Amino acid sequence: MAESRHWPALDVRSPATDPTGLVDGLVAAALDDFSPLAIQDLIPPPLPPGGLWDPAAAPDPPPTPVVWRVCFSTAAGRDAAVAALTALGLDLTVEPLDLPDDDWVARSQQANRAVTAGRFIVAPPWDIPTLTPAGADLIVIDPSMGFGTGHHQTTRLCLRLLSTLDVRGRTVLDLGTGSGVLAMAASAAGARAITGIDIDDHAILAARRSALLNTLPEPVTFQTADVFTAPWPPAELVFANLTGAMLVRAAAQLAALVAPDGQLIVSGFVDSEAADVESALSAFAVTAREREDEWCACVLRRAAR
Numbered sequence: 001m002a003e004s005r006h007w008p009a010l011d012v013r014s015p016a017t018d019p020t021g022l023v024d025g026l027v028a029a030a031l032d033d034f035s036p037l038a039i040q041d042l043i044p045p046p047l048p049p050g051g052l053w054d055p056a057a058a059p060d061p062p063p064t065p066v067v068w069r070v071c072f073s074t075a076a077g078r079d080a081a082v083a084a085l086t087a088l089g090l091d092l093t094v095e096p097l098d099l100p101d102d103d104w105v106a107r108s109q110q111a112n113r114a115v116t117a118g119r120f121i122v123a124p125p126w127d128i129p130t131l132t133p134a135g136a137d138l139i140v141i142d143p144s145m146g147f148g149t150g151h152h153q154t155t156r157l158c159l160r161l162l163s164t165l166d167v168r169g170r171t172v173l174d175l176g177t178g179s180g181v182l183a184m185a186a187s188a189a190g191a192r193a194i195t196g197i198d199i200d201d202h203a204i205l206a207a208r209r210s211a212l213l214n215t216l217p218e219p220v221t222f223q224t225a226d227v228f229t230a231p232w233p234p235a236e237l238v239f240a241n242l243t244g245a246m247l248v249r250a251a252a253q254l255a256a257l258v259a260p261d262g263q264l265i266v267s268g269f270v271d272s273e274a275a276d277v278e279s280a281l282s283a284f285a286v287t288a289r290e291r292e293d294e295w296c297a298c299v300l301r302r303a304a305r
Contacts, residue, residue: 006098007037007071008078012085013093014066021153021293022270026088027066028152029243029268032178034072034081035202042067066092071099073202117156118163120185125213137188140213141179142206154241154267157290157297158182161265164288165237165299167191173227173235173257175242180207180222182239187216191237196222227257234259241297244269244277251280258284258302267297 014023031039043064072078078096085094114123121129121138132138159182168190174183177196186194198204207222225232228250236259240247247254247266258264264284269277274296278286284300291297 008075117159153295170236244273
C-alpha cells in the first residue's frame, strides 16, 4: 500500500484579540513571502442571528485572536516561515506539524471568495462573478498559488490607488509580484510592456499560471530576478508592495527604477512607519494616500528632468 501523503504545516496562535488588526496583518505579510498553499482560520469571526452583519449597526464582526493553520508545499518553506514569524517579536505560539492529506488544502482554498478593490474584482476560479459590472475589471487568481489574492489590505490598497490613475500606454514594473495580481491589473487598465519580478521561482511560476486564467489586453512578462542587485531599465509605473524597512533601505534603488515623470505605488508599511517611508522617498512628491486599518499606501511622482 502506498504511503499516505502529509503536508508541512503550522499552527499560529496569539493569546489575545487585536482590535486594530495589526497582528493579523503582520502575520499575513510575513507568511506571504513563503507562498503558503492555504490558510484556515480555526476561530472564524462569529456571525449574528440571521448570519449577516448590518453595516449601519455594526460594520465589522468582533475581533478574534489569530488561530490559523497554514499549509506549505515544502518543509523548507514551512521552516523558513517559522523563522520569519519568530523574528516579528510578537506574542505568538508557532507550532510545526504534518497534516495527513485528507483534502484539507483544497477545502481551505474553497473558502476564498471574490473581493473588490477600486475598479478591480479579484476572484478565485470557483467564485467568478456571472456578470462583471460596467467599468470593472476582473482578475482571476488561484489562491493555491500563494497570496496576492486581494484578501490582504496592502494588495487592496494598491489596487484602489491604481484605479485612480490613467496608466494607458505606460510601462510597468511590479516588484515582488507574488501571484502577479498587480501586474495583471495594470494590463487590464491599459498599461504596456508590463514586467512582474520576484526573487522566488515558485511565485513566478504561480504568476504565470494565474495569467493563463485571464484574457489580458497586454501580455505580462514574469521573471525571477533581484532588481536591487542588478541594473534594470526604469519604468513609468512601479509597484513596490514590500515592507516598510525594505522601502526605506532600498529607497535609492527604487528611485532609479522610476522613469522621469513616472509614478511609484508603495505599500506594505503601517502608520508608525509612514513618515520614515515618505522621508526616505523624498525624491518623489506624494500625490495620493490610502489607508486600511493600520496599513498604508501612497502614490508618488518623480519630477521630470
